[in-house]
Amino acid sequence: MKTGELVRLRALERDDVARMHGWFNDPEITRFLGYSFPFSVDAEMQWYDNLQDPKKRDKVLGIVDRETGTHIGNVGLHNIDWVSAHAEVGITIGDKRYWSRGYGSDAMDVILSYAFSKMNLHRVYLRVYDFNLRAIRSYEKCGFVREGVQRDDYYCDGAYHDTVIMGILREEYLNTGT
Amino acid sequence: MEGVLTRLRGVEESDAPLLHAWDNDPEIRAALDVVFPVTISSTTEYIREITGSRDGVLFIVSDRETEAPIGFTTLYDIDWIARKAEFGIIIGDKRYWSRGYGTDAALATLSFAFEDLGLHRVYLSTYSYHPRAIRVCEKCGFVREGVMRKARYHHGAYHDVVLMGILYDEFAAHRGRPP
Ligand SMILES: CC(C)(COP(=O)(O)OP(=O)(O)OC[C@H]1O[C@@H](n2cnc3c(N)ncnc32)[C@H](O)[C@@H]1OP(=O)(O)O)[C@@H](O)C(=O)NCCC(=O)NCCS
Ligand SMILES: CC(C)(COP(=O)(O)OP(=O)(O)OC[C@H]1O[C@@H](n2cnc3c(N)ncnc32)[C@H](O)[C@@H]1OP(=O)(O)O)[C@@H](O)C(=O)NCCC(=O)NCCS
Numbered sequence: 001m002k003t004g005e006l007v008r009l010r011a012l013e014r015d016d017v018a019r020m021h022g023w024f025n026d027p028e029i030t031r032f033l034g035y036s037f038p039f040s041v042d043a044e045m046q047w048y049d050n051l052q053d054p055k056k057r058d059k060v061l062g063i064v065d066r067e068t069g070t071h072i073g074n075v076g077l078h079n080i081d082w083v084s085a086h087a088e089v090g091i092t093i094g095d096k097r098y099w100s101r102g103y104g105s106d107a108m109d110v111i112l113s114y115a116f117s118k119m120n121l122h123r124v125y126l127r128v129y130d131f132n133l134r135a136i137r138s139y140e141k142c143g144f145v146r147e148g149v150q151r152d153d154y155y156c157d158g159a160y161h162d163t164v165i166m167g168i169l170r171e172e173y174l175n176t177g178t
Numbered sequence: 179m180e181g182v183l184t185r186l187r188g189v190e191e192s193d194a195p196l197l198h199a200w201d202n203d204p205e206i207r208a209a210l211d212v213v214f215p216v217t218i219s220s221t222t223e224y225i226r227e228i229t230g231s232r233d234g235v236l237f238i239v240s241d242r243e244t245e246a247p248i249g250f251t252t253l254y255d256i257d258w259i260a261r262k263a264e265f266g267i268i269i270g271d272k273r274y275w276s277r278g279y280g281t282d283a284a285l286a287t288l289s290f291a292f293e294d295l296g297l298h299r300v301y302l303s304t305y306s307y308h309p310r311a312i313r314v315c316e317k318c319g320f321v322r323e324g325v326m327r328k329a330r331y332h333h334g335a336y337h338d339v340v341l342m343g344i345l346y347d348e349f350a351a352h353r354g355r356p357p
Contacts, residue, residue, distance in 0.1 A: 152262075152345055167326055
């Protein structure tokens with residue numbers, strides 16, 4: 001797999017689950033992901049075990065800081081549709097010290113390259129809540145185009161929020177010269 | 179539940195052959211997110227699943243006059259926190275197409291979604307090559323919320339997927355007669 005400037009991606013291991021359990025119970029993170037209930041370690045482990053099923057149409061990888069080897073987040077392709085050749089991408093930099101320093105965009109670039117050049121997909125899309133300006137900015141940097149707004153699609157912190165849909169096509173990605 | 183032209187009732191396992199036939203009709207399948215053949219056993223299993231769940235509902239649509247079952251509507255993936263559900267509709271008896279039955283059944287289902295279930299939002303996606311479905315949704319007051327570019331492969335080419343949604347306030351204001 002292509003290596004990024006700042007990160008590389010690797011398979012998730014059982015030992016990573018405890019760390020991920022911390023990230024996915026952190027309200028500062030989960031409000032961006034739409035998780036409403038706390039996860040037990042068992043639930044996290046079960047999620048990990050399900051991921052090993054080769055028939056599953058989700059592939060999630062760990063994001064590792066190239067310099068230190070630290071596992072700082074996950075990025076994955078979900079709902080892979082082999083007929084229409086598209087997938088939904090999801091990303092979390094769980095280690096908050098790494099936010100807004102280019103690591104998320106770099107990891108996204110690596111997974112897009114994988115999706116288009118290795119998996120032969122032709123489209124990747126994502127959903128992001130309207131208040132998640134940092135994420136939207138990082139997706140724009142990666143070449144995603146805003147395709148729509150699902151109104152009042154998400155409820156959190158006492159209010160409804162919109163979900164923004166963004167997509168990128170293979171030819172758009174390849175044309176950016178990355 | 180009743181519309182002007184149609185009546186809705188809960189699906190039964192014995193309806194499986196009907197749904198199975200509709201789901202395998204090529205003209206209908208063009209509008210659905212299915213590619214592989216649908217088996218009678220997967221249809222039966224789906225009916226069991228949705229009738230056993232409170233996160234989805236499937237109604238058989240019948241012609242009020244003749245009582246003949248002509249299609250179905252469904253609300254699925256209900257999200258009780260965001261109070262939203264995805265909507266689906268098939269008028270399977272093609273003799274009824276473009277005679278107002280789809281719109282009538284859709285409105286009866288929306289009224290169930292908003293006034294019985296208390297949902298806040300109903301949404302669906304359809305294909306750019308399917309103007310009849312888009313028109314039915316517009317007639318019911320759905321708003322076009324976006325276009326997922328080239329997200330559906332069909333008949334040798336990629337097509338756009340059209341996203342549509344309607345909120346309770348909108349429905350309450352026009353009750354299926356959008357301005
Ligand atoms: C979203 C996420 C993956 C982005 O990764 P990241 O490494 O933080 O992002 P990057 O540093 O690559 O890019 C962020 C960009 O947003 C900008 N930004 C940061 N905060 C911002 C704000 N409040 N408003 C607008 N732009 C902002 C940064 O300046 C940067 O742009 P720049 O390079 O032009 O200066 C990461 O922040 C994260 O995991 N957040 C929590 C979970 C989450 O939101 N996941 C995504 C759900 S859809
Ligand atoms: C889509 C479907 C539910 C519509 O039901 P219906 O009973 O045919 O719809 P209605 O008669 O209520 O309304 C159809 C509208 O589309 C219009 N229409 C028909 N063909 C059209 C076309 N090619 N272009 C534009 N509008 C068209 C009709 O004129 C009518 O609008 P009007 O009342 O303003 O004249 C039904 O045709 C069906 O089940 N099709 C197969 C499965 C399917 O497509 N399901 C929906 C998936 S999102």
